[in-house]
Amino acid sequence: MAYQHIKMPTTGEKITVVDGKLHVPDEPIVGYVEGDGIGPDITRACLRVWDAAVEQAYGGKRKIQWCELFMGEKAAEIYDGNYFPEETLEALKDLIVSIKGPLTTPVGGGFRSLNVALRQELDLYACVRPVRYYAGVPSPMVHPEMVDIVIFRENTEDVYSGIEYKSGTPENEKVAKFLREEMGAEFFEGAGIGIKPVSAFGSKRLVRKAIRYAIDHKKDSVTLVHKGNIMKFTEGAFRNWGYEVARDEFGDVTITEDELYSVYGGVQPEGKIVIKDRIADIIFQLLQLRPAEFSVLATLNLNGDYLSDAAAAHVGGVGIAPGANIADFVAVFEATHGTAPKYANLDKVNPGSLLLSGVMMLEYMGWQEAADLINAALTKVIADKTVTYDFARQMPGAREVKTSEFGDLLIAKIRGKTDELVAVAEAHRAQVEAEKSKLEEQRAANPAEAMKDAGRQPHAVSDIMHKVVTVKGDESVAEVMHMMREARISSVVVEPDSSGQWGIMTQRDVMRKIINANRSPARVAVNEIANRPLIMVARDTSLAEASTTMVEANIRRVVVGATGTPVGVVSDMDLFRTVEEFGWGTE
Numbered sequence: 001m002a003y004q005h006i007k008m009p010t011t012g013e014k015i016t017v018v019d020g021k022l023h024v025p026d027e028p029i030v031g032y033v034e035g036d037g038i039g040p041d042i043t044r045a046c047l048r049v050w051d052a053a054v055e056q057a058y059g060g061k062r063k064i065q066w067c068e069l070f071m072g073e074k075a076a077e078i079y080d081g082n083y084f085p086e087e088t089l090e091a092l093k094d095l096i097v098s099i100k101g102p103l104t105t106p107v108g109g110g111f112r113s114l115n116v117a118l119r120q121e122l123d124l125y126a127c128v129r130p131v132r133y134y135a136g137v138p139s140p141m142v143h144p145e146m147v148d149i150v151i152f153r154e155n156t157e158d159v160y161s162g163i164e165y166k167s168g169t170p171e172n173e174k175v176a177k178f179l180r181e182e183m184g185a186e187f188f189e190g191a192g193i194g195i196k197p198v199s200a201f202g203s204k205r206l207v208r209k210a211i212r213y214a215i216d217h218k219k220d221s222v223t224l225v226h227k228g229n230i231m232k233f234t235e236g237a238f239r240n241w242g243y244e245v246a247r248d249e250f251g252d253v254t255i256t257e258d259e260l261y262s263v264y265g266g267v268q269p270e271g272k273i274v275i276k277d278r279i280a281d282i283i284f285q286l287l288q289l290r291p292a293e294f295s296v297l298a299t300l301n302l303n304g305d306y307l308s309d310a311a312a313a314h315v316g317g318v319g320i321a322p323g324a325n326i327a328d329f330v331a332v333f334e335a336t337h338g339t340a341p342k343y344a345n346l347d348k349v350n351p352g353s354l355l356l357s358g359v360m361m362l363e364y365m366g367w368q369e370a371a372d373l374i375n376a377a378l379t380k381v382i383a384d385k386t387v388t389y390d391f392a393r394q395m396p397g398a399r400e401v402k403t404s405e406f407g408d409l410l411i412a413k414i415r416g417k418t419d420e421l422v423a424v425a426e427a428h429r430a431q432v433e434a435e436k437s438k439l440e441e442q443r444a445a446n447p448a449e450a451m452k453d454a455g456r457q458p459h460a461v462s463d464i465m466h467k468v469v470t471v472k473g474d475e476s477v478a479e480v481m482h483m484m485r486e487a488r489i490s491s492v493v494v495e496p497d498s499s500g501q502w503g504i505m506t507q508r509d510v511m512r513k514i515i516n517a518n519r520s521p522a523r524v525a526v527n528e529i530a531n532r533p534l535i536m537v538a539r540d541t542s543l544a545e546a547s548t549t550m551v552e553a554n555i556r557r558v559v560v561g562a563t564g565t566p567v568g569v570v571s572d573m574d575l576f577r578t579v580e581e582f583g584w585g586t587e
């Protein structure tokens with residue numbers, strides 16, 4: 001394509017997709033947009049640091065060929081009032097990987113957000129925002145080092161879809177009339193109306209990406225964040241679709257939080273990722289008070305927007321909060337913050353957020369060595385207490401430096417010794433791991449307590465069931481009695497007989513059919529005294545329904561089945577204990 005104002009570098013090659021994988025040449029052409037407000041200041045500093053890191057890491061063998069693209073106020077000047085020229089969109093698609101500074105959006109009127117438009121036009125459906133602690137960064141938290149999360153925010157739907165009808169317009173009146181007269185909705189006269197579309201397609205592809213990330217980066221959990229108690233068919237559906245993706249597409253590597261307690265006694269099995277969910281309001285508190293319990297969060301668009309700025313505050317603020325907008329391959333990296341107009345052109349703000357977005361970009365390109373150098377240098381410069389105003393005002397004894405000076409200091413570190421810096425990063429990782437192991441030990445020692453602690457109330461049999469122990473029908477009762485005593489269990493499930501019926505043998509059966517009958521357990525096969533057919537209930541059976549089943553069938557335990565196979569058992573004692581522990585009923 002012949003560009004009007006974009007100047008493609010004459011050296012370097014474009015990044016391509018070959019056999020479903022990103023192919024990055026040694027001199028890739030990468031797009032960048034300066035952005036508005038503080039954008040030019042931070043972009044200028046970062047370009048120098050990224051180049052220095054690449055040069056240092058690869059001794060000149062690799063080099064990024066930058067191509068400036070135009071959006072926002074600079075574009076409007078060059079393209080005669082057009083803030084988002086068509087050729088910028090084409091170049092972003094063509095170059096595949098780009099990075100951008102923040103862009104201004106007017107509030108309450110004016111043009112729609114260019115940032116949101118960009119994400120929708122390129123279908124950059126995942127907004128990925130890591131939030132982690134760099135040693136020495138000022139924080140209002142007691143243990144900021146425990147914050148190590150990655151937010152996967154759905155980036156194309158929700159209330160950001162732009163389906164809004166301004167109060168007083170004919171369109172608003174038409175929609176209001178339809179909602180009132182045909183849908184029976186009630187709301188105040190003259191209300192502005194916004195629509196919140198959330199689809200299975202949009203939700204599932206986002207959660208799929210989050211789970212794949214968790215697998216690739218060995219993360220231990222993915223938390224679905226939603227306000228599904230209130231917005232049942234949008235936020236609640238997002239949660240349900242998230243669990244569906246995990247179960248249907250990643251069933252071999254994921255377990256639910258329910259199963260963590262009910263099947264695995266709180267001990268996370270090796271290689272399995274726990275899928276859990278939390279309601280959106282409480283997640284803000286949980287991230288502050290119990291950050292070690294979270295690693296990957298999957299959120300809808302609005303919740304993710306709020307949560308990423310709030311989470312950033314735990315580890316130094318938005319000045320150090322990076323992000324990426326990613327489709328299947330095309331990716332546009334950008335800071336979490338905006339244009340901070342009061343600081344524009346003062347050479348004052350922290351370039352850390354854009355800088356670390358560039359680190360994510362280098363990782364996306366597979367240039368990990370350059371990314372590591374920047375991470376390490378940043379840790380060291382912060383440890384030296386030479387920081388921009390935002391950190392300096394919170395760090396006693398710090399020396400405030402300008403944006404450009406901060407860049408110079410980073411470059412000096414990148415060109416200096418880095419072993420020491422890498423050791424700091426590793427020590428941090430070890431500390432986070434140790435905290436997670438401690439939590440796991442606590443969960444395993446007392447799952448009910450951990451469940452209560454995590455704010456979870458058991459509702460269904462799957463929340464409180466124990467894993468079933470299965471025996472063969474031709475084993476002798478004596479052998480199975482030994483095993484039951486050692487394992488401290490009061491029942492076993494018996495494999496299907498010739499007619500395909502599962503059975504159960506309990507301590508009570510041994511009392512009634514062996515001891516009372518004066519028979520020798522060594523001479524009797526389990527099949528002879530097992531009860532068939534087995535009464536099985538589904539995993540989502542409520543505790544009240546399970547209790548009714550036990551009372552009506554005059555049995556003391558129910559077996560929980562999934563697709564016809566027993567997976568757990570719940571006894572009357574389990575119900576008793578749960579009610580005693582967690583309380584029950586509303587009257």
Ligand SMILES: NC(=O)C1=CN([C@@H]2O[C@H](COP(=O)(O)OP(=O)(O)OC[C@H]3O[C@@H](n4cnc5c(N)ncnc54)[C@H](OP(=O)(O)O)[C@@H]3O)[C@@H](O)[C@H]2O)C=CC1
Pocket residue numbers: 038042101102103104105106115317318319320334335336337338339340341349350351352353390
């Ligand atoms: N992706 C994008 O392009 C985004 C664009 N925006 C747009 O940006 C404009 C301004 O939004 P606003 O709500 O003020 O939010 P901003 O994120 O631009 O700024 C809010 C405050 O955050 C702090 N801050 C932001 N960036 C930095 C930095 N690099 N270093 C240190 N501190 C920083 C400053 O805090 P303090 O005052 O305490 O020093 C600043 O006043 C709006 O038009 C908005 O639509 C907003 C978010 C994202």
Ligand SMILES: O=C(O)CCC(=O)C(=O)O
Pocket residue numbers: 103104105113114115116305336338
């Ligand atoms: O587009 C904007 O102006 C704001 C977007 C935003 O806040 C975000 O993506 O985090």
Ligand SMILES: [Mg+2]
Pocket residue numbers: 305306309336
């Ligand atoms: Mg935001």
